[in-house]
Amino acid sequence: MHVKVVELVGESSTGWKDAVNSAIAEASRTIPNITGVEVYNLTANVSGGHISEYKANVKIAYAEDATRRG
Numbered sequence: 001m002h003v004k005v006v007e008l009v010g011e012s013s014t015g016w017k018d019a020v021n022s023a024i025a026e027a028s029r030t031i032p033n034i035t036g037v038e039v040y041n042l043t044a045n046v047s048g049g050h051i052s053e054y055k056a057n058v059k060i061a062y063a064e065d066a067t068r069r070g
Helices: 016-028
Strands: 002-012 034-047 050-064
Touching: 002 016, 016 034, 016 050
Parallel strands: none
Antiparallel strands: 002 050, 034 050
């Protein structure tokens, strides 16, 4: 078994936790066997003096079965 990592940006209008969950949910649509997530940067867009969009840069680790590789 090998572990691979992909980097994604999750977005949410309600908070950073939801932004992280958004990235994981998007990744899980096409990546099986997600084993962990590293949140390495939190940012936000501001409009009218308030946060309008939360963003989370994440690294998502997943296990790749060696028998599936060509």
